[in-house]
Amino acid sequence: MKVFFKIWRQLNSDTKGQFHDYEVDNISSEMSFLEALDTLNESLVKKGESVIAFDHDCREGICGQCGVFINGRAHGPNDNTTTCQLHMRSFSQGDTIVVEPWRAKAFRVVKDLVVDRSSFDRIIQSGGFMSTKTGTAPEANSILIGKDVADYSMDAAACIGCGACVATCKNSSAALFTSAKITHLNSLPQGSPEQNARVLGMTNQMELEDFGHCSFTGACEIECPEQISISNIARMNHDLLKANLLK
């Protein structure tokens, strides 16, 4: 089928960007969205033009590296999916597809559709870990964790760090991302000794990185490929209040 792309091109962080129009007519419905971009890029190379840069890697919906705004939605028209798992059967012959990079002050545009999400790494560096060492750890079954707690922790741990939650939020808040990690670790017995320091450190870093505040509209949960629940944000706020009281 033939589709029209309207794609954001921007040379680097220091230059202004703008939309460019492209037409591609050898798209099949089985192709993933990224394969459609590959096809477009190959045609650009044939014409001697430089390719459109976009982030991607595993193309199995798990690495979290792919992510663009498609027709005004993070990762495209389907709920709870990554861009690599969006397929062209979700579009129709003759559609115009608008593609933009993630939109957030804390996500600098590196080039075209590629953004810098190192702010997420710095949030993790400020407490998203256990201070455990590699030497002898206690026997795993000596820490009993009920299935419900393990599942609850796993639900939050499933976050792939793609940034869709930030990009889709009106305030560019990183609350869903940060709270998912806090819930994953704080809900486990191994994570509880450091829970106060963790929530204080991570929320403080979130603010330093220029993410906006959460106003609980819930858009993040709708766009999250892993269906991370906004109830994690409530838990983060609860843990933060407690940590502040005990400070």
Next chain:
Amino acid sequence: MKLDAKIPKGELEKKWSNYQANCNLVNTANKKKFDIIVVGSGLAGAGAAATLAELGYKVKCFCYQDSPRRAHSVAAQGGINAAKNYQHDGDSVWRMFYDTLKGGDFRSREANVYRLAELSAPLIDHFTAQGVPFAREYGGVLSNRSFGGVQVQRTFYARGQTGQQLLVAAYSQLSKMVASGGVTMFTREEMLDLVTIDGKARGIVTRDLETGEIKKHSAHAVVLATGGYSRVFRLSTLAIGCNGSAIWSAHKKGALFAGPSFTQIHPTALPQTSESQSKLTLMSESLRNDGRIWVPLKANDSRKAEDIPEEERDYYLERRYPSFGNLCPRDIASRAAKERIDNGHGVGALKNAVYLDFKHAIARLGEDTVKDRYGNLFNMYEKITGINAYKEPMLISPAAHFSMGGLWVDYELMTTVNGLYAIGECNYSDHGANRLGANSLLQASIDGYFILPNTINNYLSTELNKEIPGVDHSEFSKSEKLVKEKIERLMNINGRKTVDEFHRELGAVMWQECAMSRNKLGLENAIEKIKEIKSSFWNEVIVTGSDKELNPELEKALRLSDFIELAELMCLDALERDESCGAHFREEFQTKEGEALRDDEKYSYVSAWEYNEGDYKVHKEKLEFEYIKPTVRSYK
């Protein structure tokens, strides 16, 4: 060249503890005097970087992705093996050692494999302490399931996202050390050359993928943890960026390359649906616990799965391998699928798939239980194919997956270049000619967390208080110049064919001649074709844009230029080995029943290739089996 595997003396069970007791140590106060480069930030790389920094070493860690959390370890789904014997089903370190050695068709070292099994149990404790939310039973204890090639339940898992959870744990530990200043992290920076001075690894040359700047980094030791190279087939289950460039540059600088042709074809990937496809998606092998694999009994049967009655279905794995059934190892399951597909029993639009059916499991266990065990995999399947696998069988097909081959390493995980280590999938060590499911996360993790941080001291202790050459040394300048010239040459060819066109050509040759089955004539032809592709690539490729910016085309071109050379070596290796073993199935060497025919008398060795301007020479590390007797590998 004599290959010294440095296997410690003593009983098998005591080799690792003997090694630790007798190797040199570096005093805690002296550790800060050493710089170590770790290339790669997956389970092996992140684990090593975090642990080395925790011990006090100064570490620089590199990855080509935007964040170390993206490393391809993230994609492993099914689980990680450990001989905990929680199920009381007869498991033990010895049994795991035996299963792994047998699974690899007796083409790996006893001492390494035993250590793998030995360190598996504490690794689960370690990950649990780091907060990995492993699946639990209602009573709070850890849960297990089975994987191919074994008859016990020793696989630990976190839903279908075990790799993600282990990688995120390793990334958390890495993040902890970045925050403390122990690790300096370089993202979007790719190694393009290894620098050796006086026979020792002294640093690397990299390209900053965002600016195109060529950079030089020196260190006392270099650790490669760059993963597998199965993207040589183009279509594989690997992430798009996975490449062999770092290990290939190390190979060209003197590191021998072992068993390059040993690449695993995974039996449960989604089938290829079109020419334009960029990769194949893996479905976890764990699905074979409850899913039953079948094809129509009648060739060229065009009926829908639901219209084919039970008696007209061929559950070929259960038929051919009754004791292991659907849980036979990957090489066996892949070859059996190929055999059925080649004989006209394939299903799906391109007739290149087999069915993986959950009908019986749903009837036996109920949909809720199946959903609980594999729900996210079913969701993923539906996202990609649009098919609800609770209602109709999945379509699966073999796809290029793990590379057992890699840089030759000794027991210390050091390559044949002093001070250069290779850990995780990029080395050749524990898996032999075939890797058992759920052993890959294990090997990567113990290499990075437990083994390397011990063995590297033995080398570094000899380097204490010695000045190391800095990046102004002439060898660094020479490497930098070579890298720059290669990039300039690629940018100036201005040919007519895209990098992807060349990659498709290479992939087609490799899939046809050096994948699930190989033969002499096919391999010889493949070598000729690869030479033609190489010559054509350097005359006709087109790379647009500039080398001073983020340029994905240039990145691909550089990686493909290395894949082309590696492909030739893979075919040479497959040609040299006149036997069938594990993933290496030479058609000339098979039994009447079509099973692999191993030749222990002539080929019980690791082939380790030396590079000499494209004229490769094979060295042989003889495998000694002191504790077990290699037997015919049967899963019947």
